[in-house]
Structures are given as structure tokens and as C-alpha cells.
Amino acid sequence: MSLRKRKNHSPKPPQDCPLLTCTSVIGGAWTPSIIWYLSGGPRRFTELKGDIPPITARVLTKRLRELEEQGIVDRHVMPTSPPSVEYTLTDLGRELLPAIQAIVDVGTRLQALGAQDAPR
Amino acid sequence: MSLRKRKNHSPKPPQDCPLLTCTSVIGGAWTPSIIWYLSGGPRRFTELKGDIPPITARVLTKRLRELEEQGIVDRHVMPTSPPSVEYTLTDLGRELLPAIQAIVDVGTRLQALGAQDAPR
DNA sequence: ATCTGTGGTATCCGATCGGATACCCAAGGA
DNA sequence: TCCTTGGGTATCCGATCGGATACCACAGAT
Numbered sequence: 001m002s003l004r005k006r007k008n009h010s011p012k013p014p015q016d017c018p019l020l021t022c023t024s025v026i027g028g029a030w031t032p033s034i035i036w037y038l039s040g041g042p043r044r045f046t047e048l049k050g051d052i053p054p055i056t057a058r059v060l061t062k063r064l065r066e067l068e069e070q071g072i073v074d075r076h077v078m079p080t081s082p083p084s085v086e087y088t089l090t091d092l093g094r095e096l097l098p099a100i101q102a103i104v105d106v107g108t109r110l111q112a113l114g115a116q117d118a119p120r
Numbered sequence: 121m122s123l124r125k126r127k128n129h130s131p132k133p134p135q136d137c138p139l140l141t142c143t144s145v146i147g148g149a150w151t152p153s154i155i156w157y158l159s160g161g162p163r164r165f166t167e168l169k170g171d172i173p174p175i176t177a178r179v180l181t182k183r184l185r186e187l188e189e190q191g192i193v194d195r196h197v198m199p200t201s202p203p204s205v206e207y208t209l210t211d212l213g214r215e216l217l218p219a220i221q222a223i224v225d226v227g228t229r230l231q232a233l234g235a236q237d238a239p240r
Numbered sequence: 241a242t243c244t245g246t247g248g249t250a251t252c253c254g255a256t257c258g259g260a261t262a263c264c265c266a267a268g269g270a
Numbered sequence: 271t272c273c274t275t276g277g278g279t280a281t282c283c284g285a286t287c288g289g290a291t292a293c294c295a296c297a298g299a300t
Contacts, residue, residue, distance in 0.1 A: 018227025019152050029258065032139050045277055059258060061278060081267045082276040095229055102222035107138025109215055149288065165247055179288060181248060201297045202246040
């Protein structure tokens with residue numbers, strides 16, 4: 001006997017899927033970390049680089065440019081010598097913080113529960 | 121004049137970074153969607169496939185296997201003909217829901233704010 | 241006897257991603 | 271005079287990702 005078809009009792013299918021909208025912003029490598037570190041206030045390029053040692057300048061630049069283009073961060077060049085550049089979360093960017101925070105919280109709980117996650 | 125060094129006033133550097141712990145679980149393509157659809161209760165392979173039309177069987181299989189290995193979902197084969205397979209979130213898997221929900225919420229807010237996110 | 245549905249697997253392939261490395265300019269300091 | 275610093279850019283490259291497509295076994299329905 002084969003199974004009867006079952007109706008969709010899952011949450012209804014998001015149309016212009018909010019999941020994709022959000023993950024398209026925070027999906028890049030190191031993006032959540034960058035936003036996390038910016039949540040503490042303005043931060044300069046090399047500071048971020050130091051905050052996230054494994055990131056390369058190339059990728060950090062790329063992420064920051066993407067985030068700037070999406071209106072998540074502001075880029076502000078200061079007329080020092082050598083010039084320094086300060087990045088800040090915009091109001092829109094701060095909208096992301098609850099999600100980042102939730103991801104951090106869950107990550108923490110997973111670690112506490114000893115989830116056997118092989119690091120990739 | 122160059123800038124003085126600034127101390128790290130950001131949230132302190134997570135050691136075994138919870139961000140990475142969590143994103144290593146939910147980071148794969150379609151993974152958040154899969155978890156989202158499983159949050160409504162057990163769901164079979166073809167149901168999930170129907171829930172997420174763009175996903176291919178290959179990727180769906182891969183994701184489900186990964187999630188199973190990580191203890192996020194249970195896979196239960198039912199002795200019907202043809203055999204059907206039911207996937208369920210484990211307790212550990214349900215831990216992820218707040219993060220998924222937060223991502224959905226933020227995505228919704230971003231859409232409402234008319235964020236200019238070019239779909240990739 | 242053949243068709244259908246389920247839950248996949250096997251293979252191929254191009255795109256993208258991101259790490260490594262080298263290089264750049266201009267001003268200030270040693 | 272040369273070195274260092276900040277904030278990058280240019281190029282190269284291998285790994286991975288994931289889409290497309292084809293195929294499969296088996297039982298029940300027609």
C-alpha cells in the first residue's frame with residue numbers, strides 16, 4: 001500500500017522568500033563576523049582585519065564593498081596620512097543584529113550541547 | 121598625523137566562534153529552507169522537494185545526509201511500497217529554530233524596508 | 241505486460257569562491 | 271635616505287559547490 005498524499009501543514013511557502021533575502025546579505029564568507037564586530041561601533045579596515053585574523057584583505061574588501069552597496073555599512077574616509085577608513089553599520093545594517101545575535105546564541109548552545117560538528 | 125591605536129571596544133573575540141559553529145550547520149544551499157519546512161512536523165523526501173521547487177534531488181539528498189550526520193534530523197524509512205522516508209527535526213535540530221526564525225523576521229523587515237537587494 | 245511513484249545515485253560540468261602572493265602610493269618618522 | 275603604515279588592487283589558482291541529466295529497483299495499479 002502506498003501512502004496517501006499529505007497536505008502541506010508546514011508554515012506556508014514564503015513567496016519572495018525572506019530567508020533568501022536575508023541570507024543573500026549575510027551569506028558571504030566572514031560576513032556575519034564583520035557585522036558582529038561592527039556592532040560595537042565604528043571600526044577601521046585594519047582593525048577588522050585584526051579582529052578576524054584568517055580573513056584576507058581581498059575578501060575583507062570585497063565583503064565591505066558588497067555591504068556598502070547593499071546599504072548595510074557606511075564607508076568614511078578620514079583625511080589622515082596615510083588615510084584611514086572607518087566603517088559603520090547603517091540603520092539598515094542594525095536591522096540584521098537580531099539575526100546575527102540569534103545565530104551566535106544558537107552556536108553557543110550547540111557548543112554547550114557538544115554537537116559533533118566537524119569544522120569545515 | 122596618523123591615528124592613535126584604538127582598543128578593541130567590540131564584543132570580545134569569540135574563541136571557538138559560535139558564529140562559525142552555527143553557520144557551518146545552516147550554511148549550505150537551501151539548508152535553512154529545509155529546516156524551516158521541517159519545523160512544521162515530519163516531512164517526506166518528495167514533500168520537501170515540492171516545498172522547495174528549485175532544489176534538485178542531488179542537493180536535497182546531500183543536505184539531508186549532512187543534517188542527519190550532524191544530529192539535526194532523523195531519517196525514518198517506512199516499510200511501504202514504494203518505501204517512503206520521513207524526515208524529522210531532532211531536539212538538537214529544534215535548537216536551530218530561533219536562529220532560522222530570526223533570519224526570516226529580518227528578511228521580512230528588509231523586504232518591507234525595500235532594501236535594494238539584487239537577487240543572486 | 242506495462243506504467244507509475246518513491247527515493248534516491250552516478251556522472252559531468254561550468255561557475256564561483258576565496259586563499260596566497262605580489263604589488264602600489266603618499267606622508268611621516270628614524 | 272630609506273622604511274613603515276593604511277588601505278587597498280591585480281593576478282593566479284585549486285577546491286568546492288551545485289545545477290542538469292540520466293539512470294535504477296521494486297511493488298502496486300491499470
